[in-house]
Amino acid sequence: MSVKYLPSDLNKEAEEDLRKIREKLLSLPAPGASGPTGSWRLYRPEISAAKCVKCGICWLYCPEDVISWVPRELPKIDYTYCKGCGLCANVCPVKAIDMVVEGE
Amino acid sequence: MKKVLMGSHAVAEAVRRARVEVISAYPITPQTVIVEKLAEMVERGELKAKYVRVESEHSALAVVYGSSASGARVFTATSSHGLLYMYEMLWWVANSRLPVVMAVATRAIGPPWNIHTDHIDALTIRDAGWIIGFAESVQEAFDMTLQAYKVAEDRRVLLPVMVALDGFIISHTSEPVVMPEEKEVAEWLPPREPLPFRLEPGKPFAVGNLGPDSVTMELRWNSWRAAERAKSVIQEVSVEYEKRFSTGTPTGLVEKYKVDGAKYLAISTGAWSGDVKEAVDALREEGYEVGLARLRYMRPFPREELQELLSSVKAAVVLDRSVSIGHMGILGSEVKSIAGRTPVKDVIAGLGGVDVSYEDFASILKGAVEEHEAGLSSEWNVAEWHMPWVT
Numbered sequence A: 001m002s003v004k005y006l007p008s009d010l011n012k013e014a015e016e017d018l019r020k021i022r023e024k025l026l027s028l029p030a031p032g033a034s035g036p037t038g039s040w041r042l043y044r045p046e047i048s049a050a051k052c053v054k055c056g057i058c059w060l061y062c063p064e065d066v067i068s069w070v071p072r073e074l075p076k077i078d079y080t081y082c083k084g085c086g087l088c089a090n091v092c093p094v095k096a097i098d099m100v101v102e103g104e
Numbered sequence B: 001m002k003k004v005l006m007g008s009h010a011v012a013e014a015v016r017r018a019r020v021e022v023i024s025a026y027p028i029t030p031q032t033v034i035v036e037k038l039a040e041m042v043e044r045g046e047l048k049a050k051y052v053r054v055e056s057e058h059s060a061l062a063v064v065y066g067s068s069a070s071g072a073r074v075f076t077a078t079s080s081h082g083l084l085y086m087y088e089m090l091w092w093v094a095n096s097r098l099p100v101v102m103a104v105a106t107r108a109i110g111p112p113w114n115i116h117t118d119h120i121d122a123l124t125i126r127d128a129g130w131i132i133g134f135a136e137s138v139q140e141a142f143d144m145t146l147q148a149y150k151v152a153e154d155r156r157v158l159l160p161v162m163v164a165l166d167g168f169i170i171s172h173t174s175e176p177v178v179m180p181e182e183k184e185v186a187e188w189l190p191p192r193e194p195l196p197f198r199l200e201p202g203k204p205f206a207v208g209n210l211g212p213d214s215v216t217m218e219l220r221w222n223s224w225r226a227a228e229r230a231k232s233v234i235q236e237v238s239v240e241y242e243k244r245f246s247t248g249t250p251t252g253l254v255e256k257y258k259v260d261g262a263k264y265l266a267i268s269t270g271a272w273s274g275d276v277k278e279a280v281d282a283l284r285e286e287g288y289e290v291g292l293a294r295l296r297y298m299r300p301f302p303r304e305e306l307q308e309l310l311s312s313v314k315a316a317v318v319l320d321r322s323v324s325i326g327h328m329g330i331l332g333s334e335v336k337s338i339a340g341r342t343p344v345k346d347v348i349a350g351l352g353g354v355d356v357s358y359e360d361f362a363s364i365l366k367g368a369v370e371e372h373e374a375g376l377s378s379e380w381n382v383a384e385w386h387m388p389w390v391t
Helices: A010-025 A057-061 A087-091 B007-017 B032-043 B057-069 B080-085 B087-095 B138-153 B182-188 B213-245 B273-285 B303-310 B330-336 B358-373
Strands: A043-047 A097-101 B002-006 B022-025 B050-053 B074-078 B101-106 B131-134 B161-166 B174-178 B254-257 B264-269 B290-295 B297-299 B315-320 B344-348
Touching (some): A057 A087, B007 B138, B007 B161, B022 B032, B050 B057, B057 B080, B057 B087, B074 B080, B080 B087, B087 B213, B101 B138, B131 B138, B131 B213, B138 B174, B138 B213, B182 B213, B254 B273, B254 B303, B264 B273, B264 B303, B264 B330, B264 B358, B273 B290, B315 B330, B315 B358, B344 B358
Parallel strands (some): B022 B050, B022 B074, B074 B101, B131 B161, B264 B315, B315 B344
Antiparallel strands (some): A043 A097, B254 B290
C-alpha cells in the first residue's frame, strides 16, 4: 500500500520555506528594529535646560537606549523610539524631566 | 551489535551514535536514567559533548535551543511535570524551526503524584509544532531516536522531534537491541548542517523579533507545510535505515498488523500495542476479522494512511491512553476527525499506568464488534472508560 502525501515537489517548497525563515524570522541589529516605537508614547519626557545638571543619570538608566549624552552637555532624547516609560523622569536627581501628555 | 539493554540506555546509546554535541537536562523519574547514562558517557570521554547542568527543565530546553541555533546537534529528555515546566520553550524551539531532539519517558501528570505511564504528558505538546513519535519497544526507542536526527535535520523538515517511550514499560524494561556500529551510523548520519540559520560570535542577529502580524501567520503556514513534508521524509528515512541496519522495526508513520481482510480495526500507539497484537492474534483464532493500526507518529498525523485503512473496515476501536477532560480521548478525537462514515469507538484505559492486559483488549474489541453488529455504534459519540474494578 503506498500513500501519496502532499505536496508533490518537496524540494522546491522547502527552499522557499528556508528563504522565508531567514527573511522573516531573523533580523539584524539596527536602530528601531521593531519599528518606530515612539508612536506608542502617551507621555513625552521633556528635559528642562534650566534645571538639568548634566549628570547623565537619565542616559545611564534609559532602558531603550534612546537618550544620548556627552559629559557636561544637555542630554537629548530620540522621540522616534522613546516609548515614554518615564524611568528617566523618575531617576533624575533634580527633577529636571517632566512627563507631558502627548498632544498637549 | 546485539545487546540486552533497558529502553533508557538504548536511547542514550542512540544519542551517542548520533554524536550529539550539547546535552542539557534536569532529572525526573522515569527519564533520569537516560541522562545519567549520557553523563557517564561524557565523563568517560566516550561522547565528546558538552553536558550542561541546569536548575530547571525550562533552562534545559533553553540551553539546547541556543546551542541548536549555533549549529550544534543537541539532546534533552524529560517526563510529565518536567515537560510542562518546559512548555514555553517548546514553542520557541518549534517556531524557530530548530532540529532539537528530545526523549520523553511518558508519565502521568499529578495530582495525585504518579510516576507511571500514560500519554497525556506527551500529547500536551500536540499543537506546538513538534514531530511526535511513540515507540512500542526498546528497539524502536533506539531506532526512532537515531532517525529523529535524520528527520529533524533534513532541509525539507527542520522541525524538532520528540520520541515518546512509555515510562518504565519501555524506559526501565530490558530487551535485546540490535545497534549499528558507530562508524556505520556516521556514514548514514553526517554531521549536522547549520540550518535554518547559525548564530555565531561577531555576526549577531535576532531570532523572532517583533514584526507585522502577517509574518506570524505565514511562518505558521510554513511549519504546517514542513510537517506535511515530514510524512514523506519519515517514510524515506525509516525505510533507508531498515535497509541499512536491519533492526526489524516497522517503517513509516503507521504499523499495519494483520489488517489484510480485517473487518474491524483496532487503533493504538505506544508500548501496550504489543498486548493489543496478542489480543488480535487471539481474536483471529476465534474467527474475528480484526487488525491493528499502530501509530508510530502522532504528529504529523497519518491522516492519509488511516483514512485508507478506515475506509475498508466496518468499524474501528481506539485504545486510548489519554483523555481531554470535557471531550474524549485525545487519540480518539484525532481518529474520529478523519474517519468519515466509519464508526469509531473511543475507549479510554490505562491512565496513570493502570495495567491493561491482552485479555482486557480482547474483551474491549469483542464488545465493540458485538455493539456494531447489534446496530449500536451510533451511540459511540461518547468515550467509554475501561475501569473493570469500579462497580
